[in-house]
Amino acid sequence: MSQVLCNILHKTALIQLEEKFRHLIISNNQLIRNKSINLPRPRLRNPTWLTKKHRSLEPNFLTQENKEFLKEVVSDKYQNIQPQSVINTNIEWNSKLKRTGLICKKIGVYPMWLQNGKKISTTLIQVLDNHVVKYISPEEHNPPRKRIEKIINKKGCLIIGAEAADPFLFTKEYCGIFKGSGVIPKKFLARFFVSPEAVLPPGTLLTAMHFPVGHYVDIRGKTTDRGFQGVMKRHGFKGMPASHGVTKTHRRPGNIGGGGEKGRVWPGTKMPGHMGNRYRISRGLKIWRINTKYNVLWVSGQAIPGETNSLVYVYDSLVPSKKPTEPLPFPTFLHGDELPEDIYDKEVHSFEGPSILFDESK
Amino acid sequence: MINTTKNFVKLKTFKVFNFRNVYRSCSTEASLNNTNEEENATQEGFKKSFAEYRHIYPEFLPDPEVKLRNVIREKLERKDMIARRSQIAIPEFYVGSILSVTTSDPHSPGKSETFVGICIKREGCGLRAKFILRNVIDHEGIEVLYEMYDPTIQKIKVLRLEKRLDDELLYLRDALPEYSTFDPNMEPELLVEGAPVPVNSLKVKLKPRPWVDRWERKNLQGVQDIDLPERFWVKAAKVATPWEKYDLMKIYKKTIPAEEQRKYTMKSNHNCKS
Numbered sequence: 001m002s003q004v005l006c007n008i009l010h011k012t013a014l015i016q017l018e019e020k021f022r023h024l025i026i027s028n029n030q031l032i033r034n035k036s037i038n039l040p041r042p043r044l045r046n047p048t049w050l051t052k053k054h055r056s057l058e059p060n061f062l063t064q065e066n067k068e069f070l071k072e073v074v075s076d077k078y079q080n081i082q083p084q085s086v087i088n089t090n091i092e093w094n095s096k097l098k099r100t101g102l103i104c105k106k107i108g109v110y111p112m113w114l115q116n117g118k119k120i121s122t123t124l125i126q127v128l129d130n131h132v133v134k135y136i137s138p139e140e141h142n143p144p145r146k147r148i149e150k151i152i153n154k155k156g157c158l159i160i161g162a163e164a165a166d167p168f169l170f171t172k173e174y175c176g177i178f179k180g181s182g183v184i185p186k187k188f189l190a191r192f193f194v195s196p197e198a199v200l201p202p203g204t205l206l207t208a209m210h211f212p213v214g215h216y217v218d219i220r221g222k223t224t225d226r227g228f229q230g231v232m233k234r235h236g237f238k239g240m241p242a243s244h245g246v247t248k249t250h251r252r253p254g255n256i257g258g259g260g261e262k263g264r265v266w267p268g269t270k271m272p273g274h275m276g277n278r279y280r281i282s283r284g285l286k287i288w289r290i291n292t293k294y295n296v297l298w299v300s301g302q303a304i305p306g307e308t309n310s311l312v313y314v315y316d317s318l319v320p321s322k323k324p325t326e327p328l329p330f331p332t333f334l335h336g337d338e339l340p341e342d343i344y345d346k347e348v349h350s351f352e353g354p355s356i357l358f359d360e361s362k
Numbered sequence: 363m364i365n366t367t368k369n370f371v372k373l374k375t376f377k378v379f380n381f382r383n384v385y386r387s388c389s390t391e392a393s394l395n396n397t398n399e400e401e402n403a404t405q406e407g408f409k410k411s412f413a414e415y416r417h418i419y420p421e422f423l424p425d426p427e428v429k430l431r432n433v434i435r436e437k438l439e440r441k442d443m444i445a446r447r448s449q450i451a452i453p454e455f456y457v458g459s460i461l462s463v464t465t466s467d468p469h470s471p472g473k474s475e476t477f478v479g480i481c482i483k484r485e486g487c488g489l490r491a492k493f494i495l496r497n498v499i500d501h502e503g504i505e506v507l508y509e510m511y512d513p514t515i516q517k518i519k520v521l522r523l524e525k526r527l528d529d530e531l532l533y534l535r536d537a538l539p540e541y542s543t544f545d546p547n548m549e550p551e552l553l554v555e556g557a558p559v560p561v562n563s564l565k566v567k568l569k570p571r572p573w574v575d576r577w578e579r580k581n582l583q584g585v586q587d588i589d590l591p592e593r594f595w596v597k598a599a600k601v602a603t604p605w606e607k608y609d610l611m612k613i614y615k616k617t618i619p620a621e622e623q624r625k626y627t628m629k630s631n632h633n634c635k636s
Contacts, residue, residue: 107432107434107435108430108435108439110488111489111490111511113512113513116468117468117513119509119512124435126434294434294437294438296434296438307429308429308430308431308432309432350445351443351445351446351449351513352448353449355449355466355513355514355515356466356513357466357516358466358467358468358471359471359472360471
């Protein structure tokens with residue numbers, strides 16, 4: 001017994017020491033890196049709960065009958081996914097609470113028209129079959145990269161899965177993530193920080209109605225991979241003239257630094273290099289229309305990061321001027337009565353409506 | 363309430379899709395009254411007309427860029443297009459046809475504007491479909507670009523349904539003004555029902571250079587002999603790419619094969635029925 005206690009004490013003392021050292025090291029680095037320099041991208045550290053996803057599909061010598069039986073078992077087991085416990089709907093939404101985001105797919109761009117005759121281009125974003133898989137409380141949350149400063153109002157995380165797939169494609173460990181939740185193993189997983197009040201039980205379905213029409217969202221996606229690009233495409237430089245005696249330097253950057261005391265290439269100089277294939281966020285996009293049948297959001301703008309049919313993550317906007325004025329469905333929208341198929345913003349002209357006429361009175 | 367409106371839309375769209383011949387006679391009002399032809403049409407007749415729809419409604423075909431396609435987006439887009447077509451009749455027309463378009467303008471409230479002109483370009487798929495009309499008014503060439511599904515458009519009327527020898531008539535900008543002058547008060551010309559669309563083999567005379575484009579390099583059919591010095595033709599022959607018509611992969615990437623088009627038109631019609 002005493003040995004165990006000793007061990008625990010020893011461990012805690014070590015952890016404390018480590019934390020002190022970490023504080024020292026990182027704060028020193030911070031001082032050096034005070035200047036805003038284009039630093040290399042931080043190494044991707046996967047969260048602790050993520051395991052190897054796909055398994056090698058060896059011949060497993062299953063007969064046709066056995067395969068069909070296994071399919072039947074899967075379909076029976078995951079026929080109706082229900083929330084594991086009751087969702088707490090008593091809490092009123094306020095601006096300090098943070099709700100979960102959704103895993104979506106960018107499916108294309110097309111124009112819409114407003115009631116005043118103005119044309120806007122909108123991006124269609126399809127909300128996939130999002131299910132809550134797991135909740136990690138603020139106390140349990142143990143990220144591989146720790147912050148030095150103390151966090152007030154620590155947030156928990158919701159792990160959300162999208163796009164149901166055949167469980168036999170995945171490893172045993174990956175399927176283990178979904179074990180207690182009753183959710184069929186999903187292709188894509190994402191983690192969203194939420195306030196502890198916005199917790200949702202595993203198995204909860206999240207739909208496009210999570211975001212009301214007229215609400216502003218931020219969208220995070222991976223930009224199109226353009227490969228190694230020159231300075232004109234990557235940074236929008238002007239290049240050099242096409243004629244007037246210019247030789248072999250039509251698309252080059254020109255001068256990249258001064259002489260004398262500054263006689264070197266300064267860090268952060270814009271140069272050719274790899275372009276795209278990085279996560280970028282476009283913020284403060286308005287939702288103009290929602291289709292409840294196919295779970296599609298019409299969002300303003302046509303420059304949302306990512307190609308068509310690529311994955312994006314959508315969450316409530318963090319832009320201060322675009323905070324919602326009316327209360328949001330908290331913790332999420334719960335489907336009760338039947339909804340109309342298309343829900344439009346007040347300003348949007350529906351294609352089913354009559355042609356726009358401008359009155360003199362207005 | 364919602365269900366009834368839906369049915370209403372469906373009925374109307376069904377009619378819009380099946381009375382091509384009525385549209386051909388160019389009137390927009392008479393189009394939604396006839397009901398006999400649908401009953402008489404045999405299965406084969408249906409198939410034949412489906413094959414023609416891809417020429418009449420080219421914007422219903424999927425994006426030629428395969429990367430930009432998505433089944434659900436296309437379904438929603440077509441639904442919106444049909445919803446708009448239930449409000450105004452967008453008739454069959456081609457590059458070279460003469461149209462009159464009536465729109466409402468926020469700067470002249472309570473009134474409507476009508477523009478008559480020849481269609482010199484038609485492009486875009488889905489709700490992005492658009493066309494350019496050209497006319498010469500008071501000795502001044504005027505072009506207007508219209509979005510086909512813009513709700514400020516009140517009426518689109520075909521005054522003369524015909525095709526020209528080229529896919530684009532942008533060279534009318536450099537032709538003599540008489541070739542793009544049309545009477546704004548023109549009466550619609552009627553065609554016999556079921557007759558093929560006539561091709562106007564008019565050859566246009568271009569003004570002397572300077573032009574907006576190098577027309578001698580475009581292999582234009584609807585243009586009279588261009589009078590240019592020898593060096594222009596030498597350069598044109600140098601930059602010509604006559605092998606491109608044998609580049610099957612390039613053609614495949616640019617266009618949608620006829621079989622696939624037929625499949626798509628059948629599918630979209632099935633969607634709007636069910």
